[in-house]
Amino acid sequence: MLYARTRVGEWMHQKDLQKFREQYPEWTSKVTATELGDVKIRPIPLLEDNYAYLVIDKSTETAVVVDPADAAAVKKVIEEENVRLSAIFTTHKHWDHAGGNLELRADYKHVSIYGNKKDNIPGCTKCDGMQVGNLNFRAIFTPGHTVGHTIYLLEARPGCPQCVFTGDCLFLSGCGRTFEGSCATMISSLDKICELDDTTLVWPGHEYAKDNLEFARSIEPENAAISEKLSWVKGQRLERNITSPSTVAEEKSYNPFLRTREGSVLTSLGYDATESAGADITDLRSKALAEIRHKKDSFNYKL
Numbered sequence: 432m433l434y435a436r437t438r439v440g441e442w443m444h445q446k447d448l449q450k451f452r453e454q455y456p457e458w459t460s461k462v463t464a465t466e467l468g469d470v471k472i473r474p475i476p477l478l479e480d481n482y483a484y485l486v487i488d489k490s491t492e493t494a495v496v497v498d499p500a501d502a503a504a505v506k507k508v509i510e511e512e513n514v515r516l517s518a519i520f521t522t523h524k525h526w527d528h529a530g531g532n533l534e535l536r537a538d539y540k541h542v543s544i545y546g547n548k549k550d551n552i553p554g555c556t557k558c559d560g561m562q563v564g565n566l567n568f569r570a571i572f573t574p575g576h577t578v579g580h581t582i583y584l585l586e587a588r589p590g591c592p593q594c595v596f597t598g599d600c601l602f603l604s605g606c607g608r609t610f611e612g613s614c615a616t617m618i619s620s621l622d623k624i625c626e627l628d629d630t631t632l633v634w635p636g637h638e639y640a641k642d643n644l645e646f647a648r649s650i651e652p653e654n655a656a657i658s659e660k661l662s663w664v665k666g667q668r669l670e671r672n673i674t675s676p677s678t679v680a681e682e683k684s685y686n687p688f689l690r691t692r693e694g695s696v697l698t699s700l701g702y703d704a705t706e707s708a709g710a711d712i713t714d715l716r717s718k719a720l721a722e723i724r725h726k727k728d729s730f731n732y733k734l
């Protein structure tokens with residue numbers, strides 16, 4: 432695909448940066464920093480609907496940035512916050528996530544760039560040992576969207592619950608397209624997120640919440656968690672406010688891509704939900720995921 436690491440991809444990325452800077456001279460979404468104990472998380476809206484995240488350890492004034500696709504925008508925030516950038520975490524190789532890595536490293540020469548080797552991340556120097564100031568991070572391998580897709584987990588700290596930065600693996604009520612893996616691969620990646628503590632805050636790579644919840648409602652019209660979250664999201668988006676973070680518990684309650692075991696979802700897709708009573712339902716869940724993806728891709732948002 433063009434968004435892979437090709438010259439055409441790079442040219443398109445530069446064009447996109449230009450286009451969206453002109454279209455949205457301010458931010459595409461209004462964001463506020465979230466302060467949790469000595470951790471400060473500042474979402475940075477980029478391009479049409481991407482988010483990078485600057486995660487600051489206030490006690491050491493050290494920071495890491497997740498998916499800084501627009502180096503200039505990220506640099507501005509780093510300067511405003513007056514922190515030392517210590518690392519870049521890259522969820523995957525696509526330009527709208529990894530596109531600013533090299534430009535940022537030219538300005539912050541000491542910075543370590545983390546990512547999975549399979550994704551051949553620009554400038555990638557490291558894969559483990561992820562401490563930033565006093566903050567401990569862990570990389571979790573979540574292939575499916577790309578072969579090397581990785582999410583980053585910030586361990587809980589006093590006043591700060593565990594946080595996960597999910598890139599294009601998991602969105603609020605959605606999931607990334609499976610470009611480089613099977614549906615079974617994607618299911619096992621999503622299961623890794625479901626196994627995290629329910630209180631984990633989820634910080635995804637794109638602002639897709641409204642469309643995703645409208646789609647979820649078409650799969651499970653009776654699910655009250657979907658309608659409640661959708662009405663909150665609609666209010667937020669009227670003001671162009673960010674909808675992140677959600678929590679793992681919330682995602683499990685409304686995200687159809689995480690609900691491929693649920694009778695209500697399987698029935699809605701036309702499967703016999705009693706099949707799910709068997710021990711190994713991986714095949715059934717994979718088929719259900721493929722079906723949900725297919726429906727999502729052709730979903731008409733003009734309700």
Ligand SMILES: [Zn+2]
Binds near residue numbers: 523525528576599
């Ligand atoms: Zn992507």
